[in-house]
Amino acid sequence: MQAIPCNSNRNTVGFAKFLNFARAFETLSPPTLSDGHPSYASLIQRCRETKSITELAIIQTHMLKRGLSHLGLGSKLVDGFLKCGRMNCARKLFDEMPHRHVVTWNSLIAAYVKHRLSEEGVRLYDRMILEGVMPDDFTFxxxxKAFADLGLLVEGRRAHGLSVVLGFEVSSVFVGSALVDMYAKFGTMQEARLVADRVLEKDVVLFTALIVGYSQCGENGEAMVVFREMISKGIKPNEYTFASILISCGNLEDSLTGKFIHCVTIKSGFESAVASQTSLLTMYSKCGLVDDSLKVFKHFVNPNQVxxxxxxxxxxxxxxxxxxxxKFRGMIRSSVIPNSFTFSSVLCACSSLAMLEQGKQIHAMVLKFGLGTDKYTGTALIDLYGKCGVVDMARSVFDGLLELDLAPVNTMIYSFAQNGFGHEALALYERMKELGLAQNDQTLLSVLLACRNAGLVDEGLVIFASASSNPSINLTNEHYACMVDLLGRAGRLREAEMLVTRVENPDVVLWRTLLSACRIHWEVDMAKRVTNMVLELAPRDDGAHVLLSNLFASTGDWNRVIEMKSLMREMRLRKNPAMSWVDIDREVHTFMAGDRSHPNSNEIYGMLEELIEKIKGLGYVPDTRFVLQDLGDKEKERSLYCHSEKLAVAFALWKSSNRATTIRILKNLRVCGDCHNWMKLVSRAVGREIIARDAKRFHHFRDGMCSCGDYW
Known part of the structure; x- marks a missing residue:
């Protein structure tokens, strides 16, 4: 046994103390120093407790001088070096020992696994078997755990077999729990359950490992069964048991059981445990009980990142x-650093609210924390910029990602689709083959939306036909609805109807999509037939009644319009009013058709009249077909002038004179044909870009043109 060179540290061990310790060793009488003598053992134990690497080195040197390399003290020294964090010193000493006790093997294997060096731990285990040292329950x-970390299922089963031969699987709860945990991490819960059932004396660790495994594998009902079995056996849950079973309650949206377990958690004294509190918060959120989750959060003293x-x-x-x-702002004020999941969630919030400016600020924070190339935050940023109509920024983020998988690619294709960049979406779809990515259901839906919004009918038909013969793609009603919309908007109504009849169980959305196409092309006879199909599936479907009423209005059949409106009143169905929003200086302004409630109403209508005069000089003629009321020609024109999106644009132009500022409008319904033509001409007359997001897609108006190519 050679001395292990370890640097002394005078900052942690005083030099005087160091000398006294060394002199004390020199006074010990060699004949009395043996494996059983308490002097070495107690000193090594003291070094382990104080983590004094310098004193351990002195002990080792003295043992070398006395010719002592016995098994017991060598094992204690190995363990001492491990406790002091000196893995290399421990391994060198281990390799030089002529004989090693199983305890020494266990110490080193456990240390490797603990420090995420599972591969080295497995190699040492294999060497242990080859040298004829039989593992015990602590080895297994x-x-x-090492096999689970490395994903070595076959090797894990082989070691499991050896543990059965040696009698540890049934008799040792340590081995049983480790086996359950290993099989759970492999996702083979049937094997995990078989092992758990064979263990004679079960404890909370074993049951918790089984519950965690079922929860992580999505078998939450089984997790609940195991929890009840555990309680029935009188075994008290610990913090991690509660944390796992509460997650299962949330996944099952079982708030009743979740509240019961919350009460048990309080009685057991684990409510204040961080893991339990976080799981409680998550459980209430997944059950839709947001207020309860906020109440739980209030009890956190120092909430962490998770x-x-x-x-x-x-x-x-x-x-x-x-x-x-x-709450995100509160997190930042508390000096808690967000991670990629935090950022992706708040960016999702900005996307839903179309809050571009706040999204840009969070993007800056993402870059500050070095997460600009992270695929999770990157995907969320692509989604944000796509849903706010800033496609060039979405593409910039996409191009900056270091790792590309389906999530960012699908999101980028969808962003192209939303904004009418059909050819760009198709190009990225084709590039997926080069990237080695196989499309999934969401990819197909996104690329079909791109074809629909860009009017790429033939391309969409080819892609859909290819997907129909691909066994890995599960075609849903959503895919069929997209194709029906694509064909319907192109005027190919018969083909669209035939496609609906091909679906095994066409739902209301499919028939309503076809009805909307009938409305666009004024196909009254087909519309009546399709409406009957919609109402047969959903007698109180307000969308079908509104679409048919609008179709009758556009064809001038006012008697039928009156009949439809009377029927809707009898059924107490209401049409959602058209509304538009515009964000100016971080303040959102809302407008409805003919709205004069705004405090700047006079200025808005004055700007509106000015705009109408300008664009009439560019050839604007009001399209009264989009007035769905029985009015005279002049009244119809005045009604068109007061549509909500026109008022929003007029306000934005009156409020903001900076020609470089893009006007961003949101509308809850589909933009009408007259307003679409009006905004095209306004963008040309005032030299400003207008981006309108309606219920279907984005429209980018610039220099008298729209990105949709008048196809929407």
Whole structure:
């Protein structure tokens, strides 16, 4: 046994203390120093407790001088070096020992696994077997974790077999728990359950490992069964048991059981435990009980990154985007650093609210924290800029990602689709083959939307036909609805109807999509037939009644319009009023058709009249076909002038004179043909870009042209 060179540290061990310790060793009588003598053992134990590497080196040197290399003290020295964090010193000493006890093997294997060096731990285990040293229950409990970390299922099963032969699987709860945990991490819960059932004396660790495994594999009902079994056996849950079973309650949206377990958590004294609190918060969020999750959060003394992120994610998933952004600001003020999941959630909130400026500020924070190339935040940023109509920024973020998988690619294709960049979407779709990415259901839907919004009928038909013969693609009604819309908007109504009849169980959305196409092309006879199909599936479907009423109005059949409106009144169905929003100086202004409630109403209507006069000189003629009321020609024109999107544009132009500022309008319904033509001419007359996001897509108006190519 050679001395292990270890640097002395005078900052941690005083020099005088160091000398006294060395002299004390020199006074010990060699004949009395043996493996059983308490002097070495107690000193090594003291070094382990104080983590004094210098004193350990002195002990080793003295043992070398006395010719002592016995098994027991060598093992204690190895363990001492491990406790002091000196893996290399421990391994060197281990390799030089002529004989090694199983405890020494266990110490080193466990240390490798603990320090994420599982591969080295497995190699040492294999060497242990080859040298004829039989593993014990502690060996197996460490090495099973190593197999799970490395994904070595076959090797894990082989070691499992050896543990059965040696009798540890049934008799040792340590081995049983480690096996359950290993199989759970491999996702083979049937094997995990078989092992758990064979263990004679089960404890909380084993049951918790089984519950965690079922929860992580999505078998939340089984997790609940195991939890009840555990309680029935009188085994008390610990913090991690509660944390896992509460997650399962949330996944099942079982708020009743979740509240019961919350009460048990309080009685057991684990409510204040961080893991339990975070799981409680997540459980209430997944059950839609946002107020309860906020109450749980108030009890956190010092919420950490995971807790803040869980809160923000839950708020966004429940449609509380504004509160989520407020909590995110609180997180920053508390000096808690967000991670990629936090950022992706708050960026999702900005996307839902179309809050471009706040999204840009968060983007700056993403860059500050070095997450600009992270695929999760990158995907969220692409989605944000795509939904705010800033496609060039979305593409810039996409091009800057270091790792590309389906999520950012699908999001980029969808961003192109939303904004009418059909050819760019198709180019990226084709590039997926070069990237080695196989399309999924969402890819297909996004590229079909791109074809629909750009009027690329033939391209869409080819892609759809190819997907129909691809067994890995699951065609849904959503895919068929997109194709029906694509054909219907192109005027190919018969083909669209035939496609609907091909679907095994066409739903209301499919028939309503075809009805909308009939409305665009004034196909009354087909519309009546399709309406009957819609109402047969959903007698109170307000969308079908409104579409048919609008179709009758556009063809001038006012008697039928009156009949439809009377029927809707009897059924207490209401048409959603058209509304438009515009964000000026971080303040959102809302407009409805003919709205005069705005405090600047006079200025808005004055600007509107000025704009109308300008664009009439460019050839604007009001298209009264889009007035769905029985009025005279002049009244129809005045009605068109007061549409909500026209008022929003007029206000934005009156409020902001900077020609470089883009006007951004949001509308809850599809923009009408007259307003579409009007905004094209306004963009040319005033030299400003107008971006309008309606219920279907984005329209980018610039220099008298629209990105949709008049196809929407």
């Amino acid at each position: 409990s460490s090495v099973f 807790t803040w992120t869980s809160l923000v994610v839950g708020l966004v998933q429940n449609g509380r985007e504004e509160i989520a952004l407020s």
